[in-house]
Amino acid sequence: MTLFHFGNCVSLAYFPYFITYKCSGLSEYNAFWRCVQAGATYLFVQLCKMLFLATFFPTWEGAVGVYDFVGEFMKATVDLADLLGLHLVMSRNAGKGEYKIMVAAMGWATAELIMSRCIPFWVGARGIEFDWKYIQMSFDSNISLVHYIAMAAVVWMFTRYDLPKSFRLPVTILLGLCVYKGFLMELFVHVFLLGSWTALLVKAVLTGAISLCSLFLFVTLVHSN
Amino acid sequence: MFEEASEVLENMLKWSLPLSLVLFLVLLRAEAAHEFSVYRMQQYDLQGQTYGSRNAILNTEARTVEAEVLSRRCVMMRLADFSYEKYQKALQQSAGAVVIILPQNMSTMPQDIVQQFMELEPELLATETIVPVYFALEDEELLSIYTQTQISSSSQGSSSAAEVLLHTATANGFQMVTSGAQSKAVSDWAITSLEGRLTGAGEDLPTIVLVAHYDSFGVAPWLSYGADSNGSGVAILLELARLFSRLYSYKRSHAGRYNLLFFLSGGGKFNYQGTKRWLEDNLDHTDSSLLQDNVAFVLCLDTLGNSDNLYLHVSKPPKEGSPQHILLKELETVVAHQHPELKFSMVHKKINLADDTLAWEHERFGIRRLPAFTLSHLESHRSPARHSIMDKRPHVDLTKLSRNTKVIAETLARVIYNLTEKGVSGDLEIFTEQMQVQEDQLASLLDWLTAQPRAAQLLDKDSSIVHTLEYYLNHYLKDVKRHLVRADKRDPEFVFYDQLKQTMNAYRVKPAIFDLLLAFCIASYLGVLYLAIQNFGLLYSFLRRVTSPRVKQH
Numbered sequence: 051m052t053l054f055h056f057g058n059c060v061s062l063a064y065f066p067y068f069i070t071y072k073c074s075g076l077s078e079y080n081a082f083w084r085c086v087q088a089g090a091t092y093l094f095v096q097l098c099k100m101l102f103l104a105t106f107f108p109t110w111e112g113a114v115g116v117y118d119f120v121g122e123f124m125k126a127t128v129d130l131a132d133l134l135g136l137h138l139v140m141s142r143n144a145g146k147g148e149y150k151i152m153v154a155a156m157g158w159a160t161a162e163l164i165m166s167r168c169i170p171f172w173v174g175a176r177g178i179e180f181d182w183k184y185i186q187m188s189f190d191s192n193i194s195l196v197h198y199i200a201m202a203a204v205v206w207m208f209t210r211y212d213l214p215k216s217f218r219l220p221v222t223i224l225l226g227l228c229v230y231k232g233f234l235m236e237l238f239v240h241v242f243l244l245g246s247w248t249a250l251l252v253k254a255v256l257t258g259a260i261s262l263c264s265l266f267l268f269v270t271l272v273h274s275n
Numbered sequence: 276m277f278e279e280a281s282e283v284l285e286n287m288l289k290w291s292l293p294l295s296l297v298l299f300l301v302l303l304r305a306e307a308a309h310e311f312s313v314y315r316m317q318q319y320d321l322q323g324q325t326y327g328s329r330n331a332i333l334n335t336e337a338r339t340v341e342a343e344v345l346s347r348r349c350v351m352m353r354l355a356d357f358s359y360e361k362y363q364k365a366l367q368q369s370a371g372a373v374v375i376i377l378p379q380n381m382s383t384m385p386q387d388i389v390q391q392f393m394e395l396e397p398e399l400l401a402t403e404t405i406v407p408v409y410f411a412l413e414d415e416e417l418l419s420i421y422t423q424t425q426i427s428s429s430s431q432g433s434s435s436a437a438e439v440l441l442h443t444a445t446a447n448g449f450q451m452v453t454s455g456a457q458s459k460a461v462s463d464w465a466i467t468s469l470e471g472r473l474t475g476a477g478e479d480l481p482t483i484v485l486v487a488h489y490d491s492f493g494v495a496p497w498l499s500y501g502a503d504s505n506g507s508g509v510a511i512l513l514e515l516a517r518l519f520s521r522l523y524s525y526k527r528s529h530a531g532r533y534n535l536l537f538f539l540s541g542g543g544k545f546n547y548q549g550t551k552r553w554l555e556d557n558l559d560h561t562d563s564s565l566l567q568d569n570v571a572f573v574l575c576l577d578t579l580g581n582s583d584n585l586y587l588h589v590s591k592p593p594k595e596g597s598p599q600h601i602l603l604k605e606l607e608t609v610v611a612h613q614h615p616e617l618k619f620s621m622v623h624k625k626i627n628l629a630d631d632t633l634a635w636e637h638e639r640f641g642i643r644r645l646p647a648f649t650l651s652h653l654e655s656h657r658s659p660a661r662h663s664i665m666d667k668r669p670h671v672d673l674t675k676l677s678r679n680t681k682v683i684a685e686t687l688a689r690v691i692y693n694l695t696e697k698g699v700s701g702d703l704e705i706f707t708e709q710m711q712v713q714e715d716q717l718a719s720l721l722d723w724l725t726a727q728p729r730a731a732q733l734l735d736k737d738s739s740i741v742h743t744l745e746y747y748l749n750h751y752l753k754d755v756k757r758h759l760v761r762a763d764k765r766d767p768e769f770v771f772y773d774q775l776k777q778t779m780n781a782y783r784v785k786p787a788i789f790d791l792l793l794a795f796c797i798a799s800y801l802g803v804l805y806l807a808i809q810n811f812g813l814l815y816s817f818l819r820r821v822t823s824p825r826v827k828q829h
């Protein structure tokens with residue numbers, strides 16, 4: 051029943067996206083092609099990042115078990131390009147803040163889902179061998195959706211001209227956390243030697259915290275006028 | 276909108292293609308829980324009779340013998356727990372396959388288990404089965420797979436529905452898959468034999484033939500190293516070739532009054548096919564050959580690497596005054612005077628043509644009316660030591676092997692140079708100092724012979740073992756020739772099958788009910804998520820209420 055398992059993983063990964071798309075009212079705004087455009091921007095940004103990393107960052111030639119903190123930190127810094135990409139998408143869309151955020155985040159996250167999850171599922175989950183990592187990947191994609199929504203919201207807030215002074219600092223901190231979340235996660239796994247399920251839990255908690263903070267700031271910003 | 280869409284799609288395709296290609300290449304390799312080599316049980320036809328396991332492919336779930344349902348499953352057994360009844364039970368329940376796990380180092384096993392397995396090997400082969408039977412060497416991963424399978428197999432019978440449900444979520448089943456094709460007969464297999472000679476001084480001399488078969492036999496061809504049977508025989512033959520070639524070229528002794536013909540026969544364990552065809556070719560189809568003229572006797576060497584017994588097997592007791600009788604007497608003399616700890620005796624067994632296979636190699640010569648003996652430390656040809664995969668290098672005692680070599684060499688020298696008639700006492704040792712039997716030579720020969728399996732199905736005419744033996748003989752003997760035996764097309768005496776070594780993959784699998792359980796859990800998770808998203812507005816308004824009093828205060 052391995053095709054069944056493939057179906058399980060795909061539904062676990064994809065349905066939340068579908069539900070979010072339907073329930074957030076994006077379908078009423080004909081936002082489908084805009085989401086696709088956001089996805090295309092995602093692909094372009096990823097390609098640029100890959101080229102940049104390949105050209106300027108040497109391969110790590112140290113010991114196997116040692117974790118290259120500085121190198122990984124530098125690589126994570128390149129993820130700032132993600133923020134630029136999101137900003138680009140949002141600036142091209144006219145409309146309310148929420149609309150822009152949702153379109154950008156949905157398109158971005160769906161593109162990531164398709165690009166990085168489809169093939170592992172097709173090749174791996176369909177095989178005879180069973181591994182928990184495919185279910186973990188599906189959960190991870192759910193968490194990514196929330197993460198990208200939060201990231202888009204923070205980017206949007208950062209670029210607002212009417213952002214109060216007191217909000218600058220928290221927004222910047224959140225922005226930094228969003229970009230370096232991957233790096234922090236790897237750090238935790240290495241230092242505390244977390245198991246795969248525990249790491250997933252920590253990631254979910256971290257993303258939840260970031261998204262709650264960004265939501266709080268967003269609500270305050272939007273309704274303070 | 277469509278222009279926009281087409282532009283978007285164009286962009287997407289341009290960038291996604293390289294990404295997906297990269298991902299595809301990286302992830303195309305399938306991963307298995309564990310991959311290991313397995314060696315199949317023998318499969319061959321001899322004189323029309325089929326033996327061994329007929330099948331090679333398998334793709335079944337693993338179980339151990341304790342499980343209740345064994346049909347269409349791969350039954351795994353360890354050597355320590357192996358017994359013939361369990362094996363029969365697996366076959367009767369029409370198991371899909373049997374995998375027997377052997378320890379890496381046989382010497383860790385207690386002797387009685389090894390002995391019991393050696394005695395069971397011919398029985399395993401005698402029962403022709405369509406079930407593929409494989410042997411695997413144990414390592415840590417395989418052992419863990421076995422223990423996990425054992426736990427799940429033994430708990431299958433007695434448990435309630437709730438326990439079974441819990442079990443499915445946590446247990447690991449294993450699917451065993453082999454990668455090869457179905458086994459089929461190998462066409463046109465050539466069994467190679469090698470002969471070489473040392474010519475004596477004079478005309479029309481009688482010939483002494485020394486024979487040893489160089490192949491080995493066991494329940495799995497790739498695991499038959501045949502140290503004692505017949506690696507010891509080959510080592511002795513090669514050492515005798517070296518000693519006598521020195522003796523024959525040594526100026527002061529001159530060559531003896533006998534020709535010496537050395538023969539390394541192939542296919543010995545398959546009813547001495549090499550010898551049989553060699554005799555036919557030499558006696559029926561050639562005009563002149565050493566075998567047609569005066570043959571004094573033929574001495575076959577079979578399993579001489581251990582123990583303090585020595586038996587001379589004959590099919591007809593030698594007549595007084597014949598060269599065979601002289602050999603017998605000289606053997607007794609040498610043993611009595613030089614090696615009293617050795618127990619020597621003659622064993623007389625008539626050739627029984629009604630048997631499926633001949634007992635010893637000398638019987639082939641006996642059928643063609645050539646006087647022959649076999650020298651062995653085994654008393655019976657049915658001894659399990661002759662056809663066992665347990666027969667590895669530790670089974671050979673080097674000191675006893677070199678002592679046996681010396682006994683044979685001394686005896687032959689006394690016969691060739693007629694020493695007893697000339698009144699030379701039985702105590703005189705010829706092969707000493709420069710001419711002594713070199714134990715290091717024997718040791719290295721034996722180590723080389725037992726370093727790889729020598730089953731007849733694995734030794735093609737181009738194999739390295741045949742080439743090395745030919746090279747060695749060429750170094751000491753003259754007229755070294757190859758002799759090939761191919762099975763007759765219409766009525767083959769022997770048929771070998773392939774797919775004797777496979778790679779087996781053990782994949783971790785979950786039972787079908789697990790997928791259903793998982794689907795149920797995922798459906799409930801998605802339901803909860805749907806409700807959460809629907810009611811997202813509640814969270815939003817809550818936060819708004821939390822923030823707005825603060826704003827109002829400003």
